[in-house]
Amino acid sequence: MSTHSTATSTRWERFRDSYLLYSFKRDVIAQVSLLVFVVMVLAALLAPWLAPANPYDLAQIDILASELPPFWIDGADPQYLMGTDSQGRDMLSTILYGMRVSLVIGFGAVALQAALGVCFGLLAGYLGGRVDAFLMRLADIQLSFSTLMVAIVVGALFKAIFGGATYSDYAMWLLVLIIGLAEWPQYARTVRASVLAEKSKEYVDAARVMGLRSRRIMFRHILPNTLSPIFVISTVQVANAIISEAALSFLGLGMPETQPSLGSLIKSGFDYIQSGSWWITLIPGLVLVVLVLVINLLGDWLRDVLNPRLYKG
């Protein structure tokens, strides 16, 4: 019986027959983007094994080898494939390690945004009334502070209270916190809009008539039905968070020079761009652009597949 074969289909079989996979197989851009993204993530994760040198290890840094150009330009040292920066760090290694920091901050910040935004959005949409008004005004206020302002205030406070050395140790987590706190309203608004649409459907009434508690209705019944837009904004937000991090680091509010992220690498090279050492800025800049581009392209594809009605980026 054909009906029974579908009834007993496993998760894998359902995925194999899904529209998600079907559309992925036919979308070259999505395939290339995913490939590039996976390669970059793997390279970042495996940086300690892949990178020729460890930029955190001061013993490996040779100040005499500073500002060496990449391999295709005369005067390059084949030991440093992508050249070296002003302190003599190997650019390739530094970029791999820097991408690690950027990705951790990007995903960490988005996880925090999503956790806050989903909870607040669910509460606002489901409970409505004053809770809704309060949380949404809070979101408005939050959005009226730019990420930059939050970073300046939090960073300055942290440095003032704990000192610069502690700040360097915790800079990565502080950035996760700052970007996470600054951008949660994006999630809260999207989730709230989806919740309002789902709440009026009868399965929610059925769950209420059953006597289920609000928390279970929110997380077990409504949340799974709002996942599509959440996935889509997550991709966009990861890209945004990576850019925010780079921007903050570029302004000197982010990662310290001793723990380079892509942004702080760009910044450290910026002073030398006029003196001819353009690669210190340009190569990490290109890596950043490619990383953000493939994430955005994946997000675009996902949005087309899941077709959420609500998010406009």
Added chain:
Amino acid sequence: MSQTIQAAMAPMHQDASTQREPAPGGDSLLEIRGLEKRFSLSGDFLEQLKFRRGRIVREQHHVHAINGVDLDIRRGESLCVVGESGCGKSTVARTVMGLLTPSAGEIRYAGERIDHLDSKALLPYRQRMQMIFQNPYASLNPRMTIQQTLEEPIRLHHPDWKPAQVVEKVHEVMSSVGIAPDWGSRYGHEFSGGQRQRIAIARALAVDPEFIVADEPISALDVSIQAQVLNLLMEAQREHHLTYLFITHDLAVVEHFGTRVAVMYLGRVCEVAPTATLFARPRHPYTQALMSAIPRLEDDRPQHLRLQGEVPTPVNLPSGCVFHGRCPHANDRCRREIPTLIATDDGGQVACHGVEEGRLT
């Protein structure tokens, strides 16, 4: 007012002959008294402030979805509520189930007031009263399998049951509505509308309720499936001794299904009567017009009672009888005074000054 209605109910036992013998005096499972529900149209406080003739005033407008509904639902009966769109049928159903809080009035279930209880205190009643919804395409959670959907109420109301017991109960209710138990791992969208509605009925039956509110349960279904679902509901009533509050606008269904019928117009009940009585001899002018609109096989010269005008807006209710603007028999008293339900000699109740005064038969 409630005492006069109680008294009026007393000689009305004869139509309950097909049901279990009601306990004398306390045969009402559910009593609705003076129920009102208003929905605000004016937004929040700041939006209500208006500038009128040089001063700031607070203006509020309401939709009076139901205003002063009195109903008794007796053990074992199927009370059908009929009326046109927007007359408040569904609001009554949703208020009874606690999905809406009433603006005024009270609801008693088996003698206990339930309209002001919080969700925890309401939990025991949730097991005894269940609801079936209109749209079977929206009433099943698209991300849950049928097995999960049906297990959820059982686990909630019987936390001490073993998993095997829960599964057994799920299979039992699935079989009872004609859905093969091994389809449980499927999702709602893999079923047809009729099957989904049967699954929704199974979900309501899973906690062994005694009272089911059905809000237009068949109006979203194919005609060929409607009879199937109706018969399933009637079968379930026989097996589980259920009491139904059945919201519909389909008078043919009422004739087939209902023990008694309540006719609603603009948020008020105009007539309640045993089904056969109502169909044979409608008393309220609105009911008469409604009944004359049923197409019949035998009449080749339809004699519809044509009502003049439109249903008034529920935002500004008419004074007196809500029907007076369209009633051919309305007089001054009808425009002034709101009629209450009075008992008629054939076992029904009707809210009409004309019937009360003997102007109308």
